[in-house]
Amino acid sequence: xxxxxxxxxxxxxxxxxxxxxxxxxxxxxxxxxxxxxxxxxxxxxxxxxxxxxxxxxxxxxxxxxxxxxxxxxxxxxxxxxxxxxxxxxxxxxxxxxxxxxxxxxxxxxxxxxxxxxxxxxxxxxxxxxxxxxxxxxxxxxxxxxxxxxxxxxxxxxxxxxxxxxxxxxxxxxxxxxxxxxxxxxxxxxxxxxxxxxxxxxxxxxxxxxxxxxxxxxxxxxxxxxxxxxxxxxxxxxxxxxxxxxxxxxxxxxxx
Amino acid sequence: xxxxxxxxxxxxxxxxxxxxxxxxxxxxxxxxxxxxxxxxxxxxxxxxxxxxxxxxxxxxxxxxxxxxxxxxxxxxxxxxxx
Amino acid sequence: xxxxxxxxxxxxxxxxxxxxxxxxxxxxxxxxxxxxxxxxxxxxxxxxxxxxxxxxxxxxxxxxxxxxxxxxxxxxxxxxxxxxxxxxxxxxxxxxxxxxxxxxxxxxxxxxxxxxxxxxxxxxxxxxxxxxxxxxxxxxxxxxxxxxxxxxxxxxxxxxxxxxxxxxxxxxxxxxxxxxxxxxxxxxxxxxxxxxxxxxxxxxxxxxxxxxxxxxxxxxxxxxxxxxxxxxxxxxxxxxxxxxxxxxxxxxxxxxxxxxxxxxxxxxxxxxxxxxxxxxxxxxxxxxxxxxxxxxxxxxxxxxxxxxxxxxxxxxxxxxxxxxxxxxxxxxxxxxxxxxxxxxxxxxxxxxx
Numbered sequence: 001x002x003x004x005x006x007x008x009x010x011x012x013x014x015x016x017x018x019x020x021x022x023x024x025x026x027x028x029x030x031x032x033x034x035x036x037x038x039x040x041x042x043x044x045x046x047x048x049x050x051x052x053x054x055x056x057x058x059x060x061x062x063x064x065x066x067x068x069x070x071x072x073x074x075x076x077x078x079x080x081x082x083x084x085x086x087x088x089x090x091x092x093x094x095x096x097x098x099x100x101x102x103x104x105x106x107x108x109x110x111x112x113x114x115x116x117x118x119x120x121x122x123x124x125x126x127x128x129x130x131x132x133x134x135x136x137x138x139x140x141x142x143x144x145x146x147x148x149x150x151x152x153x154x155x156x157x158x159x160x161x162x163x164x165x166x167x168x169x170x171x172x173x174x175x176x177x178x179x180x181x182x183x184x185x186x187x188x189x190x191x192x193x194x195x196x197x198x199x200x201x202x203x204x205x206x207x208x209x210x211x212x213x214x215x216x217x218x219x220x221x222x223x224x225x226x227x228x229x230x231x232x233x234x235x236x237x238x239x240x241x242x243x244x245x246x247x248x249x250x251x252x253x254x255x
Numbered sequence: 256x257x258x259x260x261x262x263x264x265x266x267x268x269x270x271x272x273x274x275x276x277x278x279x280x281x282x283x284x285x286x287x288x289x290x291x292x293x294x295x296x297x298x299x300x301x302x303x304x305x306x307x308x309x310x311x312x313x314x315x316x317x318x319x320x321x322x323x324x325x326x327x328x329x330x331x332x333x334x335x336x337x
Numbered sequence: 338x339x340x341x342x343x344x345x346x347x348x349x350x351x352x353x354x355x356x357x358x359x360x361x362x363x364x365x366x367x368x369x370x371x372x373x374x375x376x377x378x379x380x381x382x383x384x385x386x387x388x389x390x391x392x393x394x395x396x397x398x399x400x401x402x403x404x405x406x407x408x409x410x411x412x413x414x415x416x417x418x419x420x421x422x423x424x425x426x427x428x429x430x431x432x433x434x435x436x437x438x439x440x441x442x443x444x445x446x447x448x449x450x451x452x453x454x455x456x457x458x459x460x461x462x463x464x465x466x467x468x469x470x471x472x473x474x475x476x477x478x479x480x481x482x483x484x485x486x487x488x489x490x491x492x493x494x495x496x497x498x499x500x501x502x503x504x505x506x507x508x509x510x511x512x513x514x515x516x517x518x519x520x521x522x523x524x525x526x527x528x529x530x531x532x533x534x535x536x537x538x539x540x541x542x543x544x545x546x547x548x549x550x551x552x553x554x555x556x557x558x559x560x561x562x563x564x565x566x567x568x569x570x571x572x573x574x575x576x577x578x579x580x581x582x583x584x585x586x587x588x589x590x591x592x593x594x595x596x597x598x599x600x601x602x603x604x605x606x607x608x609x610x611x612x613x614x615x616x617x618x619x620x621x622x623x624x625x626x627x628x629x630x631x632x633x634x635x636x637x638x639x640x641x642x643x644x645x646x647x648x649x650x651x652x653x654x655x656x657x658x659x660x661x662x663x664x665x666x667x668x669x670x671x672x673x674x675x676x677x678x679x680x681x682x683x684x685x686x687x688x689x690x
Contacts, residue, residue: 003326004258007309010318019317023267023292028316046539050406051549060547066537068409069436069549071428074402077394081406082537084364084390085414089539107402110395184275184310217269224269 011035013044013064020058024224026214027055029181030123030190031062034094037194038065041202043090050079052104054096055129073104076111079118090201092119098128101137101161108167115172115206119197122163122209124239125216133219137161140238145219160238164211168244174206176245180213182231186241196248205251213239257307258323261296265319268292272311272320278304281311295320342521349513350375352484352520353443356491357415358383359525362441364390364414366403368422371455372511373445376417397422401429401442408438408504409548411536413495413528417443419511420461421452423469430504431470434565435550439498439532441491442476443507445514448671457511458671459594462649465508466623473562475569477505478622479577482598484518486620492525499530501572508622510645512595569624577620578629582608586615588688589633591642591654591664593619596675600643603680607688614684622650627657634658641665641687643680 010016014035021027038044047065051057053072060067070078075093083091100108100122108120127145128134135145135152138160142151152160164178175197179190190212197208213235215227222230266288272295273281280301288294297305307324345355350373357365357380365384367377377393384391390407394400400416407414418426423444433440446461448454468474477497479490487509494505537546552558581601583589592600597618604616617633619626634640634657642651642664654664667683669675 002328004323005326007257007307007322007324008312010321014318016318018265018290021316024269024271024316026316028318029314032316032318045541048410048537048539057551060549064540064545066540066545067547067549068406068537069432069547069551070405071402071432074398074405074429077399077402078406078409080392080394080399081364081366081403081408081414082410083406084392084403085407085410085412086538089410089537106395107399110399114392184313187313224271225274228271228274 011039013039015062015064017061019062021055022218024215024217024227025055026125026181026212027123029187030121030212030214031059033181033187033191033194034121035063036191037198040195041198043198046088047090047092048082048086050075050082050091050093052093052095052099054099056094056096056123057130059094073099073102074107075099076104076107076118076120080111080116083116083118087117090198092121094121095123096129097124097126097136097138101163109170112167112207112209113170113172115174117201117204117206119201119208121194122211123214124163124211125214126160126235127216127219129216129219140234162239164209164244167209172207173209173245174200174248174251175208177243178211178213178239178241180231180236180241182215182228200248203252205248256303256325257305259297259305259311260321260323261294262319262321263288263294265317266292266294267317268294269316270295271314271316275310275314277308277310278306280304342523344519344521346517346519347484348375348515348517349484349487349509350445350515351379352488353417353491353507354379354383355520355522356488358387359522360413360492360495361528362389362413362415362495364407364412366392366394366400366414366416368394368397368400368418370397370419370422372447372514373417373419373443375514376443397425398429401426404440405429405433405438408433408440409436409537411530411532411538415441415443417445419445419447420449423461423464427470430476431468431472431474432550433504434468434474434476435472436548437502438504438548439502440504441494441498441507442504443491444509446508446510454672455511456672456674457595457645459510459596459645459649460671461508462622462644462646465506466625466653474565475572475623477501477503477572477575478508479505480508480593480620480622481513482594482618484513484516484520487513488520488522496528497575499528499532501568502535503568508594510595573624575621576624576626576629578626579616579618579620580629581616581618583615583617583633585613586638587613588639588641588684589615589617590684591617591630591640591650592644593622593650596643596645596669599675599677600680602677603684606677606681607684612685612688614688625653625657630654630657631661634661638662639687641667641684643667643683645669645675646671
C-alpha cells in the first residue's frame with residue numbers, strides 16, 4: 001500500500017475554521033501565503049501580528065500568533081512601537097487600501113522612510129470592502145463605487161495611487177514589490193515576494209513591503225470568476241506587477 | 256492516483272478552482288452546503304484524469320480543497336544498481 | 338528632601354524625563370509642540386543612552402499608536418504632548434483603555450481652544466478626567482504642582498498603569514513645564530509589572546494572545562464594559578490629595594496643579610492676616626477625592642474653586658458636595674497669567690460673603 005502525502009498542505013498556524021470573507025475574496029489566499037512563509041521560516045512562535053481596520057480586521061481569528069488590533073490606518077505606527085519594544089520578535093502588519101493609502105498614508109510613509117524593521121502586507125482591492133464598497137485611493141478611473149456612483153473621474157477625484165512605487169522611493173525601504181494571486185503562477189511569485197520580505201526583516205536589513213492585487217467580487221458587483229479576471233484585465237495594466245526596489249543584496253554585502 | 260477532497264462545508268461556490276484545473280475536470284455541482292453555496296466537485300467519472308497538480312487547492316481562498324498524491328517508494332539498493 | 342539623594346535643578350519638563358528614566362521607561366514616542374519640547378529633546382539622547390528607544394514620530398497620532406504597540410508588549414512606554422496634540426491622541430487612548438494597555442501620557446497643557454496660545458491653562462481637565470476620547474473609559478490622572486511632584490508622579494504613573502492595565506495621564510501645564518526647581522532623585526523600588534501574564538511576546542510554549550477592543554458577539558461588549566467599570570471602581574483606592582489648613586477653615590479653596598500651588602501662597606497670605614481659609618488640592622483628578630471633599634462639606638465649610646479655565650473642576654467639586662454645599666468659582670482666563678495677588682481678593686470675597 002503506497003503512502004500518501006498531501007500536496008501543498010494547509011499550514012498549521014492557520015486556524016482551521018471557515019472565514020467570514022466573501023466567495024472569491026483573496027484575503028484567504030493572502031493569509032495562506034503569509035502563514036506558509038511564517039511556518040517555512042520557523043517564525044510562528046516569535047511573530048506579533050498587527051491587524052488593521054477593514055475586512056481583514058479578523059486576521060487574528062485565522063492566524064494562531066500573538067496579535068494586537070490597531071486603529072484605522074495606524075498599523076505601521078503600532079508595528080513600530082511593537083518592534084521597538086521587542087526587536088527580537090518578528091513583526092508584520094496586514095492592511096487594506098483604505099487603511100494604508102487613505103487614512104494611514106502618513107503612518108506607512110514614515111514607517112517605511114524610517115526603515116523600521118517590520119514587514120507590511122498591503123492588500124489592494126480598489127474599494128473599501130467592509131463598509132460596503134466606497135471609493136478608495138486605489139479605485140480606478142471609471143470604476144463605479146458607492147461614493148463615486150458615476151465612476152471615478154480624474155477632475156473630481158484625482159487618479160489612483162500606486163503605493164508599491166511610492167514606497168520604493170523612500171530611503172528606509174529595502175524591498176517593495178507588487179504581486180497578484182489571480183493565477184497559480186502569480187501566487188508562486190507572491191509567495192516568493194513575501195518570503196523575501198520576511199527574510200529582510202529577519203536579517204535586520206530594514207523595511208519590506210508587498211502589495212497584493214486582490215478581488216472584491218461583492219463590491220465590484222461581479223461573480224468571483226469575473227472579479228478574478230478583472231485583476232489581469234484592468235488592474236495589472238495600471239498597477240504593474242514587479243519589484244520596484246530591492247537593495248537587500250547590497251545591504252547584505254556590507255553587513 | 257491523486258485524490259482530491261472537497262470540504263463541502265468550507266466551499267463558498269466561488270468556482271475559481273474550475274478556472275485553474277489543467278484538465279478542466281472541476282465543475283459546479285448541484286449540491287448546496289449548509290451556508291447555501293453550490294459547491295464545486297470533481298465528478299466520479301473524471302477523477303482518474305487528475306494529475307495531482309493541486310492548482311485547485313492553491314487557488315481556493317477558503318482552503319476547502321486538499322490534494323493527496325501517492326508517495327513514490329524509495330528505490331531499494333538492488334533496484335538502484337539494476 | 339530626603340538626605341543623601343542626588344538633587345538636580347531642572348525645568349518641570351526635564352523632571353518628567355528624569356522620572357521616566359528612574360521608572361525604567363524603555364520607549365518614548367513624541368512629537369514637537371510647545372511648551373513640552375524639552376521632553377522629546379532630552380529623551381532623544383538620554384533614553385538611547387540608557388538602552389531605550391526614542392522615536393520622533395510623524396505626528397501625535399502616530400506617537401500615540403506607537404505607544405499602543407509598545408504597551409501591548411508589556412514594556413514601559415510613554416508619550417508627551419500639549420493640548421492640541423493630546424486631542425489628536427484620543428482615539429489611540431480610547432483603544433488603549435479598551436484593550437487594557439498600560440501607558441503613560443503626559444500633557445503639558447496650553448491655552449485653547451484650537452491653536453490657543455503657548456502659555457499655561459487648565460483647559461484640558463474635562464478631556465483628561467472624562468476619558469477624552471469616545472466610549473465609557475477613564476484614565477488615572479495625576480496633577481503635579483511642583484517639579485518634584487512631576488518627577489514623582491511619572492514614576493507613580495508607570496506603577497499605576499501596570500497595576501491597573503490602564504493608560505495614566507500626568508497633567509501639567511506650561512508653568513510647570515518651564516519653571517526650574519530642585520528635584521531630589523531617587524531609585525524607585527523594582528517594578529512588579531507582571532506583564533508576562535498578558536503581554537505579546539511571541540506565542541512560544543503558550544497559547545497565542547490577542548489584545549483588542551472589538552467585541553461584536555452578543556453581550557460581549559456589555560460584559561467587557563462591566564469589567565472595565567469594576568476596574569475603575571478598584572482605582573478609587575488610589576485617591577490622593579493635599580489638605581492644607583482645612584481643619585478649622587471656614588472657606589476651602591479648591592485648586593489643582595500649578596494653580597493649586599499659587600492658591601496656596603494666597604491662602605498663606607490670608608492666614609497670616611488671621612483669615613480662616615484652607616486649600617484642598619486634588620492630586621488625582623481621576624479618581625476625584627470626592628469623599629474627602631464631602632467630609633469637609635459635612636463640617637459646614639464653604640468652597641471656592643479656582644482654575645485656569647472657564648469652569649471644569651468646579652463641576653466635580655459641586656458634585657462632591659451636592660446637597661450640603663455649593664462652590665463659588667473664580668477663573669483665570671487661558672491667555673492670562675495668574676499671580677497669588679490675583680487670588681487674595683476673590684478668596685477674601687468668598688470668605689466675607
